[in-house]
Structure formats: structure tokens, C-alpha cells
Amino acid sequence: MAYMEQNGFPVTAKDFNSRAAEQAVSQVPAALQSCHTAIVDGYIIEGHVPVADVNRLLTERPAGVIGLAAPGMPVGSPGMEVAGQPAQPYDVIAFDKNGSTQVFASHR
Numbered sequence: 568m569a570y571m572e573q574n575g576f577p578v579t580a581k582d583f584n585s586r587a588a589e590q591a592v593s594q595v596p597a598a599l600q601s602c603h604t605a606i607v608d609g610y611i612i613e614g615h616v617p618v619a620d621v622n623r624l625l626t627e628r629p630a631g632v633i634g635l636a637a638p639g640m641p642v643g644s645p646g647m648e649v650a651g652q653p654a655q656p657y658d659v660i661a662f663d664k665n666g667s668t669q670v671f672a673s674h675r
Contacts, residue, residue, distance in 0.1 A: 570645045574618040576607065596666045599636035610634050615644035620659045620672045631663040635671055644674070 572578050591611050592604050601614030608625055611634030624635055636659070640647050643654020654674070661671040 571605065571607075571618070576618075576621075578605075594633060594664060595636060596662055596668060599638050599660055599662060599668070601636060601638055602640060612636075614638060615640060615646055616659050617645050617672075617674065624661075624671070629661065631667075632661045632671075633664050634662055636660050636662060 588604065591606055592600065594611060595604070595613045599613055603614060605612040607621055610621075610624055610632075612621055613634060613636035616635050616637045620635060624632070637644055637657060638660065639657070641655040641657035642649050642652050644657060648654075656673070656675045658670045659672040659674070660668050662668045
């Protein structure tokens with residue numbers, strides 16, 4: 568939450584047991600599910616997705632895409648920086664309501 572707030576996004580935390588949270592998580596393909604789920608302007612953001620990628624999504628609004636996911640918790644992703652450890656390469660994946668996926672951004 569702090570990462571998104573520090574980057575200009577207002578944040579309202581909701582209990583995972585809420586209907587809205589369950590509905591959002593159910594739309595994330597199982598292989599992409601991670602530790603955090605957010606709704607940003609109607610898009611599902613799953614895991615440690617960089618703000619630059621969220622902003623790009625909000626600007627481009629690609630047809631059919633309902634969300635972005637950064638699967639796992641890669642070292643070096645936002646909030647997962649570890650002193651003395653190099654960042655791991657990872658991809659941010661776009662997904663649609665049918666579960667189709669494509670690489671949205673690569674972080675190396």
C-alpha cells in the first residue's frame with residue numbers, strides 16, 4: 568500500500584473476505600496469483616507491479632486487458648528490494664477475462 572500511496576495513488580484497504588476482493592482475485596489466472604491484489608481504475612493489479620507499468624496501462628488501456636500481474640515476489644520488484652542482493656529479472660503479465668496472457672513489460 569505504501570508504495571502506491573508514495574506514487575500518488577489513493578489507497579483504500581479492504582478485507583480479503585469482501586465480495587469485491589473475491590471477485591477480483593477469481594479473475595486472475597491461477598498461475599499469476601500473488602500476494603497482493605489491487606483495483607486501480609477498474610483494472611486488477613496483482614503482486615508487485617511497478618507504478619510505471621500501472622501508469623502505462625492507464626494511459627494505453629489495451630483492448631481486452633483486465634489486469635496486470637507480477638507473479639511471485641521477485642527480488643528487486645517494488646517493495647521486494649533486498650540490500651546486497653541483485654534484482655531478479657521478471658515480467659509483468661497482462662491478462663484478459665478469458666485467462667489469455669501476454670508479456671506487458673520485462674524488468675531486467
